Amino acid sequence: MPTTYTVIRRALITEKGMSVKETEGTLVFEVAEAATKTEVKQAVEALFKVKVNSVRTANFAGKERRRGKFTGFRPDWKKAYVRLKAGEKMPDYVNNL
Amino acid sequence: MGTTLSIPDQSTTDLSTTDLNNTDIVETPTAAENTSAQPEHEHDHDHAGHDHTHQHGPVFNPEVTRSVEVTIPEDEVSRAMRSTVKRYQKQARIPGFRAGKVPESLVRARFSERIRQEVLEAVMPQHFQKAITDGNFRLVSQPQVVDMTMEDGKPLWFKASFEVMPEFSVDGYPDVKVEKPSAAFSDEEFAGEVERVRDSRSTMEPVEEERPLVDGDWAQITFTGSVQPAAEGESAKESAPLSGEDVILEVGGSNTLTAFSEALRGATVGQELKFEVNYPEDFGEKRLAGKNVSYDVAVKGIKRRVQPELNDDFAKELGDYSSYEDFKAKFRENLQSEKDRRTETDTRDRLLTALSERFQFPVPESMIQQQIDARLDRGLRSLAAQGMREEDMKRLDFARLRAAQRDSATSEVKSLLILDRIADAEQIGVSDQELHQELELLSLQLREPLDTLQVRLTQDGSMARIREQIRRDKTAKLLYERL
Numbered sequence: 001m002p003t004t005y006t007v008i009r010r011a012l013i014t015e016k017g018m019s020v021k022e023t024e025g026t027l028v029f030e031v032a033e034a035a036t037k038t039e040v041k042q043a044v045e046a047l048f049k050v051k052v053n054s055v056r057t058a059n060f061a062g063k064e065r066r067r068g069k070f071t072g073f074r075p076d077w078k079k080a081y082v083r084l085k086a087g088e089k090m091p092d093y094v095n096n097l
Numbered sequence: 098m099g100t101t102l103s104i105p106d107q108s109t110t111d112l113s114t115t116d117l118n119n120t121d122i123v124e125t126p127t128a129a130e131n132t133s134a135q136p137e138h139e140h141d142h143d144h145a146g147h148d149h150t151h152q153h154g155p156v157f158n159p160e161v162t163r164s165v166e167v168t169i170p171e172d173e174v175s176r177a178m179r180s181t182v183k184r185y186q187k188q189a190r191i192p193g194f195r196a197g198k199v200p201e202s203l204v205r206a207r208f209s210e211r212i213r214q215e216v217l218e219a220v221m222p223q224h225f226q227k228a229i230t231d232g233n234f235r236l237v238s239q240p241q242v243v244d245m246t247m248e249d250g251k252p253l254w255f256k257a258s259f260e261v262m263p264e265f266s267v268d269g270y271p272d273v274k275v276e277k278p279s280a281a282f283s284d285e286e287f288a289g290e291v292e293r294v295r296d297s298r299s300t301m302e303p304v305e306e307e308r309p310l311v312d313g314d315w316a317q318i319t320f321t322g323s324v325q326p327a328a329e330g331e332s333a334k335e336s337a338p339l340s341g342e343d344v345i346l347e348v349g350g351s352n353t354l355t356a357f358s359e360a361l362r363g364a365t366v367g368q369e370l371k372f373e374v375n376y377p378e379d380f381g382e383k384r385l386a387g388k389n390v391s392y393d394v395a396v397k398g399i400k401r402r403v404q405p406e407l408n409d410d411f412a413k414e415l416g417d418y419s420s421y422e423d424f425k426a427k428f429r430e431n432l433q434s435e436k437d438r439r440t441e442t443d444t445r446d447r448l449l450t451a452l453s454e455r456f457q458f459p460v461p462e463s464m465i466q467q468q469i470d471a472r473l474d475r476g477l478r479s480l481a482a483q484g485m486r487e488e489d490m491k492r493l494d495f496a497r498l499r500a501a502q503r504d505s506a507t508s509e510v511k512s513l514l515i516l517d518r519i520a521d522a523e524q525i526g527v528s529d530q531e532l533h534q535e536l537e538l539l540s541l542q543l544r545e546p547l548d549t550l551q552v553r554l555t556q557d558g559s560m561a562r563i564r565e566q567i568r569r570d571k572t573a574k575l576l577y578e579r580l
Contacts, residue, residue: 014193018200 007035007043012079024083027091031080033059040080048091053083157238157260160459164243164258165228169220171252177219181212213247225257235262238463265458267518270576273455275447277580278440282433290432291425294415295404301345304399309363312349316361317398319343322374322390339390345400361396370394444580445573449512460510468506469499516569523575527567532560535567 009030011017017028027048031040037055044052058081062074182201185208189199205212221242229236238260245255301315310316322339346353348361356374364370373391380386405411412424476498477490536554540547554560 012193013191013203015195015198017193018203 007032007039008047009077020081025086027082027084029080029082031057031078033076033078035078035080037080040082044082050091051085053085055083056081156462157241157258158459158462161237161260161263161461162258163232163234163261164256165225165232165234166254166256167221167224167228169224169253171250174216174220174247174253175250177216178212181215181219185212217247217253220253221255234259236260237262237461260461260463263458263461263514265456265514265518267452267456267515267522270452270456270515270519270522271579273448273451274580275444275451277444277577282429282436287429287432291407291428294428295407295411298411298414299402299404301400302403304401307365308399309365310348310361310396310399312358312362313401314348315345315400315402316348316364316396317343317345317400318361318394318396320392320394322392324385324388324390339392343397360392360394364396366396366398368396370396441577445577448576448580449515449573450508452515453508453511456515458511458514460507460514464510464514465503465506468510469502472502472506473498513569516572517565519576520568520572523572525568525571525575527564527571531567531571532564535563539563 009032012028012030014028020026020028027044029040029044031043035043035057037057040055040057041052044050044055058079060077060079062076065072065074182204186199186201186204187197189204189208190196191199191203191207194203225240236259240257240259242255242257245253247253247255304314319342320340324339346357346361349358354374356372360370360372371391371393373389376385376388376390378387405414407421409420412418412421415424418424418427473495480490481487536551537547540550543550545553551560554563
């Protein structure tokens with residue numbers, strides 16, 4: 001059973017993240033690749049004490065990184081958009097998830 | 098979480114506010130976001146280059162410490178806050194945001210410490226200055242903020258302490274007198290000085306005639322001496338026989354052991370002598386102190402010290418003098434001016450001590466510390482000039498050194514304050530011409546061209562200090578002349 005903190009890696013505090021937070025009542029996180037939408041939902045509810053409406057996820061392939069002649073990749077990761085129920089107060093991200 | 102911040106260098110904090118960094122600032126979060134996870138507070142002032150002792154500010158002398166409480170209206174604080182945040186917003190680079198697109202709330206949270214600092218720096222000095230002017234305080238120290246509250250939507254309140262110029266009067270200073278020794282240079286003293294020069298120019302001439310040694314002769318001897326008794330447990334080195342070849346010593350001279358003088362007196366060249374010397378317990382050389390040494394001495398020659406004749410040739414040899422009379426006149430003049438100078442500094446010192454005793458007042462601690470700094474600085478520089486390496490210097494016990502300097506620093510500060518007061522009373526000023534002269538002298542000493550020196554000193558504020566220094570010097574001179 002994955003715990004809250006293994007599911008949610010960190011909050012994504014970006015321009016897009018801030019804008020959807022304001023317009024759609026949606027929080028954005030980087031989550032564990034193996035995490036399911038349900039797990040993310042439970043984790044966010046536990047962490048911020050809010051009700052979650054829906055979760056959308058997206059998988060990202062890590063970008064290629066070169067170090068001299070060696071190529072490598074950044075780790076793949078999963079992003080989750082967590083829409084809160086209407087009327088829920090938007091929590092502040094705490095930077096150190 | 099790593100954040101890359103590229104904010105232009107804000108490290109130029111002016112002196113009147115640097116102390117804010119050193120005082121405990123009550124933690125009052127400026128924004129709701131500011132609950133945790135601050136980017137690490139980065140000390141934006143430079144610690145290198147100056148020592149850490151005055152980081153915490155000196156402990157003030159309570160007798161001359163005053164404090165002011167200042168309240169700054171809320172709208173002024175928030176105005177400063179807004180403009181600072183705006184500026185940060187423009188410059189902040191935070192991953193995930195394009196430059197200049199970072200939301201205000203995030204900027205406030207991220208840089209709250211720095212913003213707060215800047216706001217304080219923007220609003221405090223001005224208000225503090227006003228409070229000082231209103232209260233008519235003459236500050237002699239950097240102010241220290243001792244207490245402060247800063248909350249959103251409330252006026253900023255702070256309390257700052259500082260030392261002020263002690264109040265004291267120098268009434269009756271003309272009555273403080275010290276003895277002024279006669280600076281005249283007597284003929285006997287002069288003759289003594291000439292004799293000394295003559296001695297330093299004297300040569301050793303062998304005495305050819307065969308005669309016994311008399312007092313004043315220099316005996317050239319070869320000797321061996323065995324230490325007796327060799328005390329138990331002494332190493333071979335310690336009991337090794339003494340020996341010397343072609344040693345020259347003065348019979349009856351003050352640097353010669355009496356036993357040697359007595360043994361040698363009357364001896365002739367080629368004669369061999371045997372005698373014992375009982376060294377006193379407190380003899381300078383440990384190895385011989387309290388020991389009995391039997392010496393075998395062979396007299397190899399007699400020498401006499403020959404002093405040069407006091408004539409024109411002697412004068413020419415000494416330097417660029419045309420005749421002996423010329424030398425005498427110039428030599429005397431030199432000696433006289435040197436003595437004058439010595440008398441003057443000495444008398445001035447004593448006068449200042451007398452004044453300090455007469456006028457008692459509390460001395461501001463910050464001035465003492467400054468004086469200690471100056472003294473240490475001078476000391477270290479001379480150590481460096483003597484070739485002390487920097488690593489060795491760092492190993493010095495600075496706390497002890499400072500403590501040792503304290504008394505003299507205190508009395509220096511005291512005399513300096515008294516002199517300032519007397520200068521006020523005497524209405525002594527420093528003309529531009531006098532300042533110029535001093536600068537010319539300084540430029541020669543420092544081997545720095547006059548104009549660059551002038552620019553530099555004006556910039557670092559030393560010009561005012563030099564002016565003060567000249568003023569004090571003039572005052573002390575005046576007092577000296579009146580004695």
